[in-house]
Amino acid sequence: MEDDKYSKELDVAVRVVHLACSLCQRVQEGLVSTSSDQIVSKDDDSPVTVADWSVQATVSWMLSEFFGSQNVSIVAEEDVQTLSKADSADLLEAVVHTVNKCLAEAPKFGLKSPDRSLGALQVLEAISRCSSSGGPVGRHWVLDPVDGTLGFVRGDQYAVALALIEDGQVVIGVLGCPNYPMKKEWLNYHHQHYRNMSKLSLPTPDSWEEGCVMYATRGSGKAWMQPLVNGDEKLEWPNFARVIRVSSIDDPALATFCEPVEKANSNHSFTAGLAHSVGVRKKPLRVYSMVKYAAIARGDAEIFMKFARSGYKEKIWDHAAGVLIVQEAGGVVTDAGGRMLDFSKGLYLEGLDRGIVACSGATLHEKIVGAVYASWDSSNL
Ligand SMILES: Nc1ncnc2c1ncn2[C@@H]1O[C@H](COP(=O)(O)OS(=O)(=O)O)[C@@H](OP(=O)(O)O)[C@H]1O
Ligand SMILES: [Mg+2]
Ligand SMILES: [Mg+2]
Numbered sequence: 001m002e003d004d005k006y007s008k009e010l011d012v013a014v015r016v017v018h019l020a021c022s023l024c025q026r027v028q029e030g031l032v033s034t035s036s037d038q039i040v041s042k043d044d045d046s047p048v049t050v051a052d053w054s055v056q057a058t059v060s061w062m063l064s065e066f067f068g069s070q071n072v073s074i075v076a077e078e079d080v081q082t083l084s085k086a087d088s089a090d091l092l093e094a095v096v097h098t099v100n101k102c103l104a105e106a107p108k109f110g111l112k113s114p115d116r117s118l119g120a121l122q123v124l125e126a127i128s129r130c131s132s133s134g135g136p137v138g139r140h141w142v143l144d145p146v147d148g149t150l151g152f153v154r155g156d157q158y159a160v161a162l163a164l165i166e167d168g169q170v171v172i173g174v175l176g177c178p179n180y181p182m183k184k185e186w187l188n189y190h191h192q193h194y195r196n197m198s199k200l201s202l203p204t205p206d207s208w209e210e211g212c213v214m215y216a217t218r219g220s221g222k223a224w225m226q227p228l229v230n231g232d233e234k235l236e237w238p239n240f241a242r243v244i245r246v247s248s249i250d251d252p253a254l255a256t257f258c259e260p261v262e263k264a265n266s267n268h269s270f271t272a273g274l275a276h277s278v279g280v281r282k283k284p285l286r287v288y289s290m291v292k293y294a295a296i297a298r299g300d301a302e303i304f305m306k307f308a309r310s311g312y313k314e315k316i317w318d319h320a321a322g323v324l325i326v327q328e329a330g331g332v333v334t335d336a337g338g339r340m341l342d343f344s345k346g347l348y349l350e351g352l353d354r355g356i357v358a359c360s361g362a363t364l365h366e367k368i369v370g371a372v373y374a375s376w377d378s379s380n381l
């Protein structure tokens with residue numbers, strides 16, 4: 001692959017994810033400190049917030065500015081149904097306000113703000129422009145504006161995930177993890193409670209979080225990480241980036257395995273059985289969102305497994321960016337049958353065999369996939 005083939009796309013995507021992280025940090029602070037009407041339940045009872053819509057509008061607007069609204073195809077999670085309802089006027093106003101505040105900060109990230117503030121119709125249009133359904137041909141941006149919205153509203157881990165798919169393959173992955181902690185043990189959601197309490201008394205509130213944006217280009221064999229551009233600091237763009245690499249641990253007894261927080265999203269007892277059967281001894285690290293992929297990519301955990309209930313179809317925006325970053329950082333990601341994930345079939349990872357297994361290396365990966373074969377029949381997934 002030519003090294004520079006995606007350099008403009010990567011540069012824009014990284015800047016835009018930084019901008020989106022800054023938006024999310026501001027909204028999350030507001031949500032956690034005041035009980036808010038800015039969280040809404042979707043039809044499947046999952047939450048969506050002002051941040052999800054605002055990030056989607058902002059990213060969509062920026063990509064359209066750079067690549068032309070006629071040329072750019074974006075597959076993203078949110079739609080405008082709820083926001084367009086007559087009784088959602090306050091919500092829409094909050095989104096428009098949040099988007100404009102965010103876009104006004106664009107120069108800090110080397111991006112251009114719009115000449116004048118966007119109106120409600122422009123914001124709705126930007127959100128609904130992301131209604132592409134991807135597929136095997138051409139370029140498609142894939143966005144999860146807030147992944148792990150449940151973690152986000154609980155003041156915990158979440159991610160902003162942007163990927164570019166070309167002819168069915170993920171070629172760029174960018175993952176913003178604004179609450180990535182200083183110590184990997186603090187990834188566990190139980191720490192959140194203490195984190196919130198301690199924040200009140202700590203002299204330097206930022207000391208809990210590292211916050212980062214990770215990225216990779218397909219075939220480069222490298223994944224990178226940048227610190228977040230913090231509001232108070234005078235960090236000039238271009239931002240400093242360092243190479244990240246998966247852990248070298250291949251002994252299951254020393255490995256850390258992470259999985260979704262919610263039992264409804266992954267079968268905890270099945271993964272506990274798998275972990276036990278390959279000799280994993282540590283308790284699972286339960287983390288919201290694609291921060292799990294981030295933890296594997298930067299060597300803070302060795303195994304990530306997700307086994308959703310049968311009938312659930314995994315969406316491409318929940319995995320594209322994270323999978324590429326783990327692979328380029330040296331890890332292995334497949335379905336539970338050992339096959340590569342297929343991002344070419346539209347919105348869903350069609351044909352996914354049972355679940356997803358991401359590991360820091362081939363040795364652990366083979367053991368886990370082998371254990372799935374051995375224990376599947378006796379499970380009742
Ligand atoms: N029933 C069910 N089964 C499996 N997966 C589901 C299910 N419902 C939702 N989702 C998707 O899971 C995304 C969050 O995954 P996580 O790994 O972060 O799970 S958890 O929040 O830690 O429990 C979450 O992403 P966001 O909506 O962006 O938060 C969903 O796309
Ligand atoms: Mg998601
Ligand atoms: Mg989401």
Ligand SMILES: [Mg+2]
Nearest residue numbers: 046047077149
């Ligand atoms: Mg969601």
